[in-house]
Amino acid sequence: MIKKWLLILLSALMLTGCWDTTEPERMYYAHGVGVDYVDGKFEVYVQIIDFTNVAKSEQPQPEAVQAEVGRGTGETMYEAFFDLYHSLDMRLFWGHLSFVVLSKSALEDGRANTVVNAFNRYRETRYRIWVYGTSDKISDIMTVTPVLNKSIIISSLASPLNSFDQESYIAPVNFRQFILGLNEPNHIISIPYISLNKEWESEKGKKEKVEYKGLALLSRTELKGILTGEEIRGALFMTNEAMRTQLTYLLKEKPVTVTLANINVDVKPKYEKGAFTFDITVKLDAIASDFHAEISSVEVKESIKKEVEKRIRATYKKALDENIDIYRLSNYAYKQNVKEWKKVEKEGQVPLDENSISSIEVYIEKLSAARKEFTETIRDN
Numbered sequence: 001m002i003k004k005w006l007l008i009l010l011s012a013l014m015l016t017g018c019w020d021t022t023e024p025e026r027m028y029y030a031h032g033v034g035v036d037y038v039d040g041k042f043e044v045y046v047q048i049i050d051f052t053n054v055a056k057s058e059q060p061q062p063e064a065v066q067a068e069v070g071r072g073t074g075e076t077m078y079e080a081f082f083d084l085y086h087s088l089d090m091r092l093f094w095g096h097l098s099f100v101v102l103s104k105s106a107l108e109d110g111r112a113n114t115v116v117n118a119f120n121r122y123r124e125t126r127y128r129i130w131v132y133g134t135s136d137k138i139s140d141i142m143t144v145t146p147v148l149n150k151s152i153i154i155s156s157l158a159s160p161l162n163s164f165d166q167e168s169y170i171a172p173v174n175f176r177q178f179i180l181g182l183n184e185p186n187h188i189i190s191i192p193y194i195s196l197n198k199e200w201e202s203e204k205g206k207k208e209k210v211e212y213k214g215l216a217l218l219s220r221t222e223l224k225g226i227l228t229g230e231e232i233r234g235a236l237f238m239t240n241e242a243m244r245t246q247l248t249y250l251l252k253e254k255p256v257t258v259t260l261a262n263i264n265v266d267v268k269p270k271y272e273k274g275a276f277t278f279d280i281t282v283k284l285d286a287i288a289s290d291f292h293a294e295i296s297s298v299e300v301k302e303s304i305k306k307e308v309e310k311r312i313r314a315t316y317k318k319a320l321d322e323n324i325d326i327y328r329l330s331n332y333a334y335k336q337n338v339k340e341w342k343k344v345e346k347e348g349q350v351p352l353d354e355n356s357i358s359s360i361e362v363y364i365e366k367l368s369a370a371r372k373e374f375t376e377t378i379r380d381n
Contacts, residue, residue: 027093031067032157034138035077035115036103042115043073044080045142048092049152066152069142077118094124098158101132101141101194110221113182116175127176130160133193133216133226140196144210147200156210157194168242170212170232182220185341185348186330190215190235193226217324225322227315234315237282237308238265238327249307251299257290258304262365269333270358271340276333276350277358282308285366297367305362312360325349329356 034045049067072084085092100119102112119125134141146155154162160172170192173181181189197211214228215235236245240263248257266281288300319326330349333341344350 034101037105099130107223171241185334187348234311259287309360
């Protein structure tokens, strides 16, 4: 009998257990964080979601609250988090954090680095967290929900790639890309700059939606500038990440819209007489589907080439006026000609002026008119 009980006791001791774990239903889950900086203190707004409403399908329960937002303040990010913990009923789990939104003041004076470092140093968070900037109230941004009451986990902030293949207006940036951008020359990174779009409506009235407005350009120590609208249009043609975008311009005094896809960019730095210049080659496919004139394919091709080059140069000049190397030309020089780069670089950036882009060659690999020819479907008599 004693041997029997000893065997049972030894078996119990050999069994593995998870005595120090917390049951999933006894935790809160951080989905997004907004960070503001007011009067010398960090303010964090944590969006907490309930997986019982969003985990089973993309359509949550109609009347269920998908998320609630809590607030904490402190002189450091961690003090702000601990201030938030004071009002929580259960443990907060950070492993499902999807995005971080920083106010303009939180982006300034190198505070963006402080914010990103605070998250990366915590064991539960990961590098695939999307980062944004905004001038709108952080509390308003954090309470926006998707159209048609879709699950908040597929919002444009949490899952920005969902619609990126339809319109690659601004490429999303995660923590990993943010860190690499600041660590590599020219030590500048651009992140999406968002705002609230109040033009949406439902049967219940006006509805706010998050909208991509431009780019916030950051160095290690400061917010270099914010570019919006047409100011950033040229940047679309200087990245291999863009999958599909549009270009609208006048041709024969009438507006034409073409869809551009499969954009491929190649930058070749040249070092002559103590300075770098750059030859840029852009290859893309084009579909002309919205035009109101009799035009030929040759005319469309040539007009696209001119417009793409014009926008690349316009965005470059606008950023250069703010002393911003928006196309990271210094990085191309660093990677392809580091010996000469070391001779002229200053804080990772090579001297640039309006003539540093010596040439831009645009090649239309494929041109079509969607389901039409380059003639009017309905003609005037």
